[in-house]
Amino acid sequence: MSVARAREVNVRLRAAGITVHEWPGWETRGNGQTSAYEGALVHHTASPFDKALPGTGIGGVLVNGRPDLDGPLCNWACNVDGSVTVIAAHPANHAGASGGRSMGPLPVTSLFNKRVMGLEIVYPGTMPMKDAQYRTALRWSRIVTDVCGSSNIERARAHAETSITGKTDPADAPGRTINMTAFRRAAAIVGANPVEDEVTAAEVWGYKNPDVSPIGDAYKYLLEAYRIAGSARSEATNAKVAANQANVKLDALAAKIATLGEQIEFATAEAVANYLRANPPVVNMTVSPEDRAAIAAASAVATVDELKKEGN
Amino acid sequence: MLTYSRWSPVEKAYEVTAHVRAHLSSIATPDDDPDMFAADVDIVVVAEGNGIRITGSLDREPIAPYLRDDFDPEDDVAANPLSVPSIEDRS
Numbered sequence: 317m318s319v320a321r322a323r324e325v326n327v328r329l330r331a332a333g334i335t336v337h338e339w340p341g342w343e344t345r346g347n348g349q350t351s352a353y354e355g356a357l358v359h360h361t362a363s364p365f366d367k368a369l370p371g372t373g374i375g376g377v378l379v380n381g382r383p384d385l386d387g388p389l390c391n392w393a394c395n396v397d398g399s400v401t402v403i404a405a406h407p408a409n410h411a412g413a414s415g416g417r418s419m420g421p422l423p424v425t426s427l428f429n430k431r432v433m434g435l436e437i438v439y440p441g442t443m444p445m446k447d448a449q450y451r452t453a454l455r456w457s458r459i460v461t462d463v464c465g466s467s468n469i470e471r472a473r474a475h476a477e478t479s480i481t482g483k484t485d486p487a488d489a490p491g492r493t494i495n496m497t498a499f500r501r502a503a504a505i506v507g508a509n510p511v512e513d514e515v516t517a518a519e520v521w522g523y524k525n526p527d528v529s530p531i532g533d534a535y536k537y538l539l540e541a542y543r544i545a546g547s548a549r550s551e552a553t554n555a556k557v558a559a560n561q562a563n564v565k566l567d568a569l570a571a572k573i574a575t576l577g578e579q580i581e582f583a584t585a586e587a588v589a590n591y592l593r594a595n596p597p598v599v600n601m602t603v604s605p606e607d608r609a610a611i612a613a614a615s616a617v618a619t620v621d622e623l624k625k626e627g628n
Numbered sequence: 629m630l631t632y633s634r635w636s637p638v639e640k641a642y643e644v645t646a647h648v649r650a651h652l653s654s655i656a657t658p659d660d661d662p663d664m665f666a667a668d669v670d671i672v673v674v675a676e677g678n679g680i681r682i683t684g685s686l687d688r689e690p691i692a693p694y695l696r697d698d699f700d701p702e703d704d705v706a707a708n709p710l711s712v713p714s715i716e717d718r719s
Contacts, residue, residue, distance in 0.1 A: 318694070319704040324714055331715055343701040348630075348655035348690030384633035384683050405701075406694050412634055413647035426650040427662055463712055480643055481636045481679075 318351040319343050321463050322391070322405035325433070328459040334452055335399035337369055339379060345388050346406020349430040355422045355471035356460035357411050357432040357478065358453055359390065360441035360486040368393035368401045368438055378436055379403055390436035392456065398448025400435075400456065410434035411478065418477035418496075420470040428478065433460050437486055444488040453486075454503040469504040630655055630690065633683040635676060645671055648684035656688040 322343070326336045339345075361374060368375035374393075381387030388404035395401060407430040414428035423431060435456050439445045445453070457472035465471035475485045476493040488494050630652050636644035649669040650662035657664050669684040693699055 318708070319701045320708055320710045323705070324710055324712070328715055343704075344694050344699050346692060346694055348692045348695060349660050350692060382633075384631065384681070386631060406692065409632070409651075413643060415643070426647045427654050427660060429651070430654075430660065463710075481634070481640050 318346070318353070318405040318407075321351075321353060322402065322433075324463050325392075325456075325459055326402055328463070329400060329452075329456065332455050332459070334455060335397075337367075337395075337399060337401040339368075339370060339375070339401055339403045342402045343405050345379070345404040347386065347388065347404075347409050347429060349407040349427065351405075351407050352430050353433055353460075353464040355420075355432045355465045355473065356457045357434045357473055357475055358457065358486050359410060359434060359436045359475045360445070361393075361436050361438050362441045362485070363438060364440060365396040365446065366438050367395040367397065367399070368403070368436070369395075374438055375401065381409065385409060390434040392433070392435045394435055394437040394445075394449050394452050394456065396438060396446055396449065398446070398452045400452060408434055410436065411475065412483075413480050414478045415480045416476070416478040416483075418473065420473055420477075421468060422471060422473060422478065432473075432478075433464065435460075441485055441487040442490050444494075445486065454499065457499070458503045469500045472500055472503060474499075630686045630688060631683065632685075633681060635679055635681050637679045641673070641680060641682065644682050645673075645684075648682050652684050652686040652688075655690045655692070656686060658691055 326338075329336050361378070363374050363377075366372060366374050368378050377387075378389045378393055379387050381389055386409060388408040390408050390410045391402070391404050393401045393403060409429055411428040411432055411434060413426045414422060414431075415424040422428075425431065435453060437445050437449050437453055439449060444450075458469060461467060461469050461471045474493055474496045475483045476487075477496060484491050484493050486494055632648055632651050632655075634644050634648060646666075648671065649666035652669050653665040654660040654662050665686055665688060668688075669686045672683045672685075673680050674683075675681075694701075694704065
C-alpha cells in the first residue's frame with residue numbers, strides 16, 4: 317500500500333506549492349517491511365542545515381544508512397529551503413519501537429517503522445528550524461494524515477513523543493522538543509492550504525491561531541508595536557521634511573528682509589537728508605561764560621591769522 | 629546479512645533488544661512476522677554515551693517484493709489502490 321499513497325502525498329505537496337525532489341528509485345526503496353501506514357512522524361537529522369539531494373552527504377546517509385544501520389532512514393527529507401526530497405515509498409528505519417510518552421491514537425508496537433511515514437527535517441536540532449521548513453513540516457503532516465491517517469492530525473507525532481529511548485527530535489534547542497500541541501493545531505488549520513511566502517513560524521503558531529498558543533498574544537503585540545513604530549517613523553520623516561522645507565523658506569525670507577532692510581535704510585537716510593535740507597534745524601545752545609570766552613579767543617586768533625594772510 | 633542498530637538507555641535495554649530482534653525477523657519474512665527469526669538474531673551490545681548501542685544481525689536477506697529487480701510500482705499501485713479520493717480526481 318505504499319506507492320499509491322506516497323504518490324498522492326507528493327501530488328498534494330506540489331498542490332500546496334512545495335517543491336518535491338524525487339530521489340531516483342524512491343518507489344522501490346524500503347527497509348524490507350510491508351507498509352501499513354497510519355500516521356506521520358517528524359524528526360531532525362542533527363546535521364547542518366542542508367538539502368538532501370543526490371551528491372550531498374546527508375542525502376547519502378538518509379538513502380543508504382550508516383555502517384550499523386541500513387537505509388533508508390526516512391520517507392521524505394525536508395530541506396533548508398522548504399522543499400522536500402522523497403526518498404522511499406516503503407517503510408524506512410526511522411521510528412524504532414513505539415510506546416513513548418504521547419502516542420495519541422498511534423499503536424504501541426515493536427514494528428513502528430511500517431506504521432508511520434517519516435520526515436527527516438535537515439537541521440541541527442540545537443536551534444529552531446527555518447520558517448520554510450516549519451511550514452513544510454506542517455503541510456506534510458497534514459497531508460500524510462489526510463492520506464493515511466483518517467484526516468486525524470493527532471496521528472502526526474514527534475519522534476520524541478513515540479520513542480521509548482528518550483529521543484528529543486525535532487528540537488528547537490538542545491534537548492528541547494518543539495511544541496507539538498501547537499504544531500498539530502496549526503497543521504490542522506493551515507497545513508493543507510497553499511504556501512504563503514510571508515507566513516512565519518510565529519504567525520503559524522500564534523497570529524493566525526492566537527487561542528492555541530501563548531505566542532499568539534505576544535506576536536500580536538509585537539505586530540502592533542511594529543505598526544506603531546512604523547507610523548511614528550513615518551511621521552518623524554514627514555516632520556523632518558517639513559522642517560527642512562520651512563528652513564529653506566525662512567532662509568529665503570531672511571534674505572529678502574535683509575535686502576529690504578538695506579533699501580529701507582538707504583531710503584530713510586535719503587529722506588532724512590532731504591528733510592534736513594528743507595528744514596534746517598535751529599539749534600539753541602547754552603554756552604557757559606568760560607566757553608564763550610574760549611570761543612571768542614579762538615575766533616580772535618583765527619581773525620588775526622586771516623588778516624596776516626591777507627596782508628601777505 | 630541484515631543488520632539493525634538502536635541506541636538505548638540502559639533501563640530500556642530489554643525493550644530495545646526485543647525491538648531489534650522483531651525488526652530483523654519482520655524484514656526476513658513475507659508477512660513481517662516479528663517472531664519467526666527473532667531467536668536467530670545475534671545481538672552485540674556496546675556502551676555509547678550514557679547508554680548502550682544494541683546491534684542485531686541476522687543471516688538472511690529481505691524478501692519484500694519491492695526490493696526485487698522485477699518489481700513494477702504500477703503493480704503495487706494496482707494491488708494497493710489509494711483508499712482516499714485523490715485531489716487529482718477532484719480537479
